[in-house]
Amino acid sequence: xxxxxxxxxxxxxxxxxxxxxxxxxxxxxxxxxxxxxxxxxxxxxxxxxxxxxxxxxxxxxxxxxxxxxxxxxxxxxxxxxxxxxxxxxxxxxxxxxxxxxxxxxxxxxxxxxxxxxxxxxxxxxxxxxxxxxxxxxxxxxxxxxxxxxxxxxxxxxxxxxxxxxxxxxxxxxxxxxxxxxxxxxxxxxxxxxxxxxxxxxxxxxxxxxxxxxxxxxxxxxxxxxxxxxxxxxxx
Amino acid sequence: xxxxxxxxxxxxxxxxxxxxxxxxxxxxxxxxxxxxxxxxxxxxxxxxxxxxxxxxxxxxxxxxxxxxxxxxxxxxxxxxxxxxxxxxxxxxxxxxxxxxxxxxxxxxxxxxxxxxxxxxxxxxxxxxxxxxxxxxxxxxxxxxxxxxxxxx
Numbered sequence: 001x002x003x004x005x006x007x008x009x010x011x012x013x014x015x016x017x018x019x020x021x022x023x024x025x026x027x028x029x030x031x032x033x034x035x036x037x038x039x040x041x042x043x044x045x046x047x048x049x050x051x052x053x054x055x056x057x058x059x060x061x062x063x064x065x066x067x068x069x070x071x072x073x074x075x076x077x078x079x080x081x082x083x084x085x086x087x088x089x090x091x092x093x094x095x096x097x098x099x100x101x102x103x104x105x106x107x108x109x110x111x112x113x114x115x116x117x118x119x120x121x122x123x124x125x126x127x128x129x130x131x132x133x134x135x136x137x138x139x140x141x142x143x144x145x146x147x148x149x150x151x152x153x154x155x156x157x158x159x160x161x162x163x164x165x166x167x168x169x170x171x172x173x174x175x176x177x178x179x180x181x182x183x184x185x186x187x188x189x190x191x192x193x194x195x196x197x198x199x200x201x202x203x204x205x206x207x208x209x210x211x212x213x214x215x216x217x218x219x220x221x222x223x224x225x226x227x228x229x230x231x232x233x234x235x
Numbered sequence: 236x237x238x239x240x241x242x243x244x245x246x247x248x249x250x251x252x253x254x255x256x257x258x259x260x261x262x263x264x265x266x267x268x269x270x271x272x273x274x275x276x277x278x279x280x281x282x283x284x285x286x287x288x289x290x291x292x293x294x295x296x297x298x299x300x301x302x303x304x305x306x307x308x309x310x311x312x313x314x315x316x317x318x319x320x321x322x323x324x325x326x327x328x329x330x331x332x333x334x335x336x337x338x339x340x341x342x343x344x345x346x347x348x349x350x351x352x353x354x355x356x357x358x359x360x361x362x363x364x365x366x367x368x369x370x371x372x373x374x375x376x377x378x379x380x381x382x383x384x385x386x387x
Binding site: 139144201 | 311
């Protein structure tokens with residue numbers, strides 16, 4: 001699962017570099033003429049989630065992304081999504097479903113050539129998720145094999161749970177066609193607080209993914225987004 | 236930008252490599268501990284020569300044959316609310332009928348749930364070598380202290 005994510009990420013980075021190398025000569029203007037810089041709202045969709053949903057049974061998810069340029073290098077950014085996943089561990093099997101929202105800022109650290117609008121950025125997010133788990137089945141864990149425990153079909157529902165956390169993001173967006181961007185983003189997450197279920201644990205949280213034992217998490221997305229120019233400035 | 240990338244790859248490796256919740260290290264379902272005392276002087280531990288220990292309809296527990304011990308650690312049936320053990324000592328056999336309630340408690344991702352036994356009772360026992368008993372703790376939630384004293 002993680003290896004697959006990493007592989008998809010590497011492939012996507014490679015694809016973007018090839019796409020990006022074709023770009024420079026498209027909109028070249030003479031130095032004396034001022035370059036158009038557009039300030040717009042960019043709306044995107046994470047295309048990795050439908051692919052994962054297709055490849056893995058019992059996994060559903062989608063994510064919308066958006067960002068709004070508010071100064072030369074700064075963008076207000078948001079992600080919004082839904083997930084419904086089935087997870088199997090050694091001694092238990094559970095489903096988690098819920099929604100998440102992430103709000104924050106990206107800082108574009110990439111120096112564009114005139115007329116180009118690519119990004120290599122870092123950023124931060126505050127994220128919130130509300131979700132529920134269903135413990136489908138479990139097998140009581142006993143050492144030794146003298147008595148073998150039978151699996152218990154619990155079907156216990158843990159409702160009204162929530163979590164909020166912080167993310168550090170790193171990503172890039174490449175304009176492949178006018179106003180159409182391919183992007184990829186990696187995020188490192190640190191939990192602030194969770195509402196834990198009774199006699200169970202938030203092992204997976206929509207938007208946060210697997211909750212590692214030190215309350216850390218990782219995630220990525222691969223987006224196709226469209227920029228709607230709102231204001232055009234010339235400089 | 237390369238600096239950032241190195242940083243991210245490093246932290247990812249750290250996060251993903253050695254995850255302690257991948258391996259179950261916590262205590263799971265506890266066993267029942269019986270400790271043997273002298274019937275005459277009930278504060279004095281008196282060792283027992285164990286010929287064999289077995290649950291009814293099950294095999295002899297390995298490691299408990301022809302041994303002189305002051306206490307034994309035996310598992311309870313997780314699928315039932317009672318377990319019957321036959322303990323043989325010095326050519327005599329005694330059967331003990333244990334009954335209990337079960338409560339499954341979440342431990343961790345890799346350990347899953349463990350079973351805690353509650354309201355532990357001895358419904359009946361035969362007294363060929365066992366003379367009497369005392370239940371110290373009706374809840375079995377650890378493997379460290381004796382739950383039942385057996386006097387012989």
